[in-house]
Amino acid sequence: MSPEFIIGFGLIILGTVATAWPSPKDYITRLINLELPAFGILLVMLSFDETLALLTFIAVTAISTFLFVRVIEKKEARK
């Protein structure tokens, strides 16, 4: 087991807990905590040398973050 893999899955577990129970329970906190397991899975992919998947995952994560930010902005605007 390479160190990347160990750090990666530690981050995934940590991030899952953090996303499951965010501390101030609002949308933005949860969205930011969501980056933790995403970073963990990046490290796991790195440990398996799946760099092409890693590159695509970065791009898709960025796009899904845009999507969420758009929805959250509109949701918050109503208040």
Added chain:
Amino acid sequence: MIIRRISGILSNFTNLSRVYAILVIIVVLAGIAGIPSLDYKGDRLYPKTIDRNSPLDPYDRGGIPFESTGILAEYPGNSPYLGYITAYLTPLSLALASATPHMGTTIVAHPGGIIDEILYATRGLDTVVETTILFVGFAVAAYLFRRREDE
């Protein structure tokens, strides 16, 4: 009595995703005990060979352009040109590969290489379905977006 209660829960459709989550948790909990007995045979198909010194690192699978290279597909007989795409490098990729040893991923993401072989040739039907899913997902979003603009 209990049936009425269950159907009462199921009839509220915000509860249904909750019921589904419970089912998944039960199955995974039951499955955890069996994990140590699973064998790992994952590298029977398309195993990785890592050559850290190659300019194509981590994707160097050998082979000369326009010649085939040995890769392990499920049914080699079904793809007469198996391995040709893996071995192929565009002239630009060749130039990059000889110029610097650090561009392996970029070179493989360029046309040719093992991932293209799997995605386009041996498992091409997967990619057809995948692009269709993308098409449908965006069609829904674009349709809803345009419809509300008309209103």
Added chain:
Amino acid sequence: MFDLNIEGAELFALPFGDIVPYFSIYSATLAAFVLIFILISAFDHPERQLNIIFGGDAYYEKEIKEDDTRFSRFMAIACGFATLGAVLTGDIFNFTLFAVLVGITNIAIVASAGNRHVLNAAFQYGIVAMIATVPLFGAAAIILATTGTLSIWTLAGMGAVPLLAKALLILGVMGEGIAPLYIGKAEIIRAQGAPFVLMIHFSSLLLFLRVTEIVLVI
């Protein structure tokens, strides 16, 4: 695989790369049904709903926009072809992808209704269909890792697939094919476009028949 009694005789197989779709007696029957339903949804006209005004004899027909009809007809046909693919494919991962495609076209059919309540049903269904990708892809990944192959041809009769993977596969298809429960609800609150809604029920029924076959064979 064709010596197992669920499949019946082999009729035709299309050798293409690693994914080899096949017709057996069983899957050819299912495929024939799918083709009939694709034709129905391609040529049928949607039914109009009647709104009755209480306290009087008056009623009026609900208007259905041409665009809405065209969209849901297109999605119903796409759903039919996705079901056809799911019925015929000879590969586990390809089957899961077709199941996801059925799920997302079902969302699309429901979403073409303008009603807010119907959209809510579509959203709740979409959430379940989305988290169902975990058991679906999980099952495919576990099968690939423990047996070293994804092809139903190779897996047939081996009995090497762990129970966990089979359970996850069924659970995943349940998640994608759970739509009829929502559609029942949505129809009660007056969704439109009856022949297309029929396709939803039909596709999830066929997904279940197909996954039963797969689980019994592998």
Added chain:
Amino acid sequence: MIETFHTGMFAASLCIIIAFFSFMKETDDLHRLLLTDLASVMALFLIALVGTDLAEALILPGLVVTISKLMALAEIYLVKEGIWGNQPARTLDIEVLQSAPAILASILVLYGIFLSGFSGGAVAGLGVIFYIICKGHQERFELIETVSGYAWVAWIGAFFIMLIFPSQWFLAVMIAGGAILIKVTAKLSLIGTMRGESDV
């Protein structure tokens, strides 16, 4: 390798249990939508654990499924809540977003075109989104959709070349790479258009 696989499986099941438990407790719809993204990370984790080239080729469809379902669901959510017409509260009002987009976007697009294929499409799409969001351009929706429709047809054509005339594999790979690049870029750039719509 065997050890890695089993450790990973334990970690993945633990994560799935945690994620689905919190999903079970959740009642707010937008929170549920955010949690589905967490669930999709679990699915990718399970596939990545196999660790071969095939696993990597399976991750890409997994990513596509995630992003397309998220896209459709987010749009349905906006319509069902009736909040699509809201003027968004600009939480991302950062100075860099006004000055840097052209250079950064062009770098991303050029790199994406060079990569081609699905990864290239995603990278180039990211660049286009970034540019449209920062500059607030109004794109022509129908045109983008038509282009991506033709790209889809080209893809299917490439697939059939591969199936019927395997000796033309080289042509097929080039068509497939180019078509998927155009298709993914076009689709993703729609997101940017949708986000920029309310302030023009």
